[in-house]
Amino acid sequence: MDHLVSTPQFLHDGDFLSVLKAHGYEVAPRLAEAAAKFQHELGKGGIATEGTTVLAVKYKDGVAVAGDRRATAGNLVMYERAEKLINIDERSILAIAGVPAVAFEIARVLEHSFKYYQRSQLQEMSTAGKVRSLSKLLKENLPLTLQGVGMVVPIFATYEHADDKNEGGKVYFYDALGAQFEGVDYAASGSGSLAVRSVLHYLNTWGDKPLAKYNESEIVVTALRLLDTAADSDTATSGYNPKSNIFPLVRVITKQGIREVPESELGRVYRSDV
């Protein structure tokens, strides 16, 4: 009397990851034995690159997202132009801290997943669905995370369109195992995040006005100052380097979509306010 009624399969549920897996793709390649050896190598001075300090803060018009540009491997500076903010769709940004190799892969799958879902299902995935997709991908990455290799702790920032008070910027952050948390006012991740969070807490609680009331220029100034603060105590975070003229990345997500704050504007802000 098994299976008197079998559950019908959806012809198509819009899940890109399962399509990829059917074609033999793995988010986190199985590295069981190799990982243990790799871990040993890491202990000897590190060959895994890590990206640091990203933050997202809700302000009057939406969310501001910023990230420094340094990627390090132990005490070695790997790259000074790392881009840790990835546009996932027209109004969502993934800010990555952790191992870039895995983080970029997750970002790529995520970006394709949202487009795939919308094109096949003819409706956009809900914000809750998008947040959950990232959580699922991070859980796929568990083997690497648990081995101490390839940990990713991202921030997902988006603008939710709704007809009620739910409309506005949203910030979600994740732990290494993929649990998702909503940042009520802000979130920061990476080695410099503690400094950033401390300052944000101070500003939000005892500053002139809460962060949610800041306008765009105020939030841009704040973001640059925060990264500078983090760079002061964390060698793995870079502030603005006038010699090489490399700026952090700062983007804002509003009802109109994503806008990158251009370097010319960042330069001006640095000279006057930072």
Next chain:
Amino acid sequence: MIEEPYRWIEAIANRREYIEDQLRLGSPVVLLNHADGLLLLTVSRETRKIFEIYDRVAFSALGHPADIERMRLVAIDLAHIEGFNRAVADVSLRRLVNFGMAPALKTAFEQVFSAPYIVKMLLAELGDEPAQDCTLKLDYDGSFARSEMETREPFEVLAGTAEAEKAMLDYLLEHDGDPRRSLDESLKLAAAAWAIGMATAQDGRNKEGEESDTQEIDPGKVLKEALKTRHVEAAVLDRTAPATRRFRLLDEKEVRAAVKDL
């Protein structure tokens, strides 16, 4: 396979006749260029017919809704797997159709003991320049014809009968005008061509054996009548789009306003 080859051929011929008959009254689709890219337009009952497949690839079809849905999903799957594994730029219409969709259709058509797909398709790919735009027509039996829009007139049509397609192409050739026409002008031209196609297919059904006279068809009148019970669906592949996604479905009310006074 049937043992006697002749009986197989007979079965295929029957199949073809059956499918052609099913496709006859499908609502036509018109593809035109305009100043900023390509436009697809149809006037249909509630089911959608024009879809986005990938960043620069659009799909339209007529036929059985469930078969249209399956072909659409096949195209989307193929495009996204390829785009993910390689890059967006590597997803081309030629590869999608030649290696993916056409073989599947031909096999389904020739397996006489299983069901064929009752569908005709028109796909379009927007290039970086107008010279790189191309269209591809794909039939239920897997036959396909790809054309670069630069080498011929910048339009393509899909209709239920060859006769209706010819009538639409003739109309478009005659009324083409400035190839850099605006979107509104292209919408009007496309809607008129659709009306010609729909009326021709319907006339052909009513008077089999007789030639239908396209001179008699008043596109404005046909369209007005159709718009009472149908909605107009139009989409563009827009070279000026801010993001890499070029496809945009146009707002039905705006399109209706643009075409109502033909």
